[in-house]
Amino acid sequence: xxxxxxxxxxxNRTEVIMNLKGKRILIIDxxxxxxxxxxxxxxxxxxxxxxxxxxxxxxxxxxxxxPDLYIIDLMMETYSEGxxxxxxxxxxxxxxxxxxxxxxxxxxxxPWDSYPRDEWLxxxxxxxxxxxxxxxxxxxxxxxx
Amino acid sequence: xxLIMLLEKANVLVIDDEEILRNSCKKILTEEGHVVRWAENxxxxxxxxxxxxxxxxxxxxxxxxKSGMEVLEELESExxxxxxxxxxxxxxxxxxxxxxxxxxxxxxxxxxxxxxxVLIVTRGLEKRRLLIEKRALLIGQEKIRRNMISLVxxxxxxxxxxxxxxxxxxxxxxxxxxxxxxxxxxxxxDERLREMLELINKxxxxxxxxxxxxxxxFEDVNLSEMALKSMxxxxxxxxxxxxxxxxxxQKNVPVIMGSKICLEEVFNNLIGNAIKYxxxxxxxxxxxxxxxxxxxxxxxxxxxxxxxxxxxxxxDEFYRVDGRRNSPxxxxxxxxxxxxxxxDAHGGAISVDSRFGKGTSFKIRLPKVIHLxxxx
Numbered sequence: 001x002x003x004x005x006x007x008x009x010x011x012n013r014t015e016v017i018m019n020l021k022g023k024r025i026l027i028i029d030x031x032x033x034x035x036x037x038x039x040x041x042x043x044x045x046x047x048x049x050x051x052x053x054x055x056x057x058x059x060x061x062x063x064x065x066x067p068d069l070y071i072i073d074l075m076m077e078t079y080s081e082g083x084x085x086x087x088x089x090x091x092x093x094x095x096x097x098x099x100x101x102x103x104x105x106x107x108x109x110x111p112w113d114s115y116p117r118d119e120w121l122x123x124x125x126x127x128x129x130x131x132x133x134x135x136x137x138x139x140x141x142x143x144x145x
Numbered sequence: 146x147x148l149i150m151l152l153e154k155a156n157v158l159v160i161d162d163e164e165i166l167r168n169s170c171k172k173i174l175t176e177e178g179h180v181v182r183w184a185e186n187x188x189x190x191x192x193x194x195x196x197x198x199x200x201x202x203x204x205x206x207x208x209x210x211k212s213g214m215e216v217l218e219e220l221e222s223e224x225x226x227x228x229x230x231x232x233x234x235x236x237x238x239x240x241x242x243x244x245x246x247x248x249x250x251x252x253x254x255x256x257x258x259x260x261x262x263v264l265i266v267t268r269g270l271e272k273r274r275l276l277i278e279k280r281a282l283l284i285g286q287e288k289i290r291r292n293m294i295s296l297v298x299x300x301x302x303x304x305x306x307x308x309x310x311x312x313x314x315x316x317x318x319x320x321x322x323x324x325x326x327x328x329x330x331x332x333x334x335d336e337r338l339r340e341m342l343e344l345i346n347k348x349x350x351x352x353x354x355x356x357x358x359x360x361x362x363f364e365d366v367n368l369s370e371m372a373l374k375s376m377x378x379x380x381x382x383x384x385x386x387x388x389x390x391x392x393x394x395q396k397n398v399p400v401i402m403g404s405k406i407c408l409e410e411v412f413n414n415l416i417g418n419a420i421k422y423x424x425x426x427x428x429x430x431x432x433x434x435x436x437x438x439x440x441x442x443x444x445x446x447x448x449x450x451x452x453x454x455x456x457x458x459x460x461d462e463f464y465r466v467d468g469r470r471n472s473p474x475x476x477x478x479x480x481x482x483x484x485x486x487x488x489d490a491h492g493g494a495i496s497v498d499s500r501f502g503k504g505t506s507f508k509i510r511l512p513k514v515i516h517l518x519x520x521x
Binding site for chain 1 (some may be wrong): 306346
């Protein structure tokens with residue numbers, strides 16, 4: 001599993017959240033099967049799950065529901081829609097400091113891939129689909145805590 | 146539009162030993178809106194060329210010191226896309242033709258009028274614009290091709306990834322209880338699909354592999370360190386098969402120039418294969434030593450070996466010696482094709498020696514870095 005730590009400083013967050021249960025997670029992915037299986041994994045650990053099936057819907061839900069964590073697919077209808085979502089989240093000061101996990105089906109291990117990695121760096125973690133359930137929960141916990 | 150704008154105000158370099166000619170060229174072309182710099186001999190001209198990045202160079206063929214023809218040849222090898230126009234006296238039209246064979250775009254005979262100079266320079270800059278556009282187009286096409294492959298890879302991977310994630314959710318019991326036989330079957334589905342994802346990754350990576358791009362990331366590489374790292378990674382799979390791994394590395398072996406990330410792939414594949422196609426309690430010996438101008442890397446095993454008739458094909462894509470579906474050892478058939486591609490891209494060579502039932506030996510030679518002494 002490859003992950004990149006967000007280069008942002010989070011040290012000013014003094015509050016340590018011990019109880020993760022009941023935290024609300026917004027999944028933004030245009031693949032309904034992923035939204036469903038990812039939702040099942042998160043619910044099994046006690047999280048509340050919100051769903052959005054496009055970048056636009058994701059940003060609307062974000063405004064309306066104010067979730068605690070975002071799980072965002074990189075390639076949706078457009079090539080880097082996920083990155084656009086992240087940009088919008090960063091621009092808004094209400095969501096700027098919320099943890100984000102980017103998930104993609106793009107092969108991340110290939111040493112020769114040409115995809116611009118910088119685009120992903122604004123997330124706490126970058127995970128490759130399929131994410132084993134235990135792995136996903138581990139990263140969600142790390143990102144929220 | 147931007148390109149045209151750019152060349153309406155072009156950088157022009159004049160290399161000529163005659164002061165009057167330099168000054169009049171500068172005056173005429175500056176009035177046309179160009180930025181003009183000059184040099185009074187060939188060596189100076191080459192120096193200015195490197196920092197000024199001209200779009201067009203006017204070169205007098207007859208100069209003391211380095212001849213115009215030599216300057217032309219050197220500029221052509223520096224950047225063939227820069228327009229070169231030679232200035233020549235009437236008696237030397239044949240040398241002007243010679244110059245055009247050596248990369249000059251046009252020639253202008255002395256004496257010339259301001260209008261003649263402007264006309265020839267304008268035409269030269271038009272050619273320059275076309276060359277720049279063509280190059281931009283080629284780069285664009287390559288980018289589209291790579292994006293396309295990355296898109297196809299994504300489309301191939303996405304449905305498999307979605308399926309695998311469902312299977313793993315079911316296996317975790319998140320969709321209700323699963324009988325032990327169903328669990329066994331689902332686990333097999335999961336494994337097979339993950340293998341397929343791996344196959345797609347490898348194949349795509351081989352398809353988009355670009356040796357030039359790789360060479361941009363070349364650095365000094367210590368092969369002994371790489372071997373240790375790879376053996377550390379494969380330690381557990383060797384232990385599982387009770388295969389003994391050993392490394393025999395010559396002390397202070399020279400570094401080579403290479404891409405660590407690509408060589409890692411080479412080491413992992415070769416050592417991984419030596420473990421995979423071995424017998425229980427077999428041996429894998431890795432050797433690193435200097436030989437003439439190369440650093441050699443050997444992987445020797447006393448495993449199952451490869452039959453003679455299969456040896457010539459082992460580096461082919463998708464070729465597997467044991468291609469049976471129920472073969473006890475699974476593989477993509479791409480590992481050695483990747484190894485060969487990587488070794489070739491490093492200017493190295495790979496050879497294999499095998500005796501069926503006795504074992505296999507792979508040997509890679511990679512050119513070592515030669516540090517040139519000053520003045521040699």
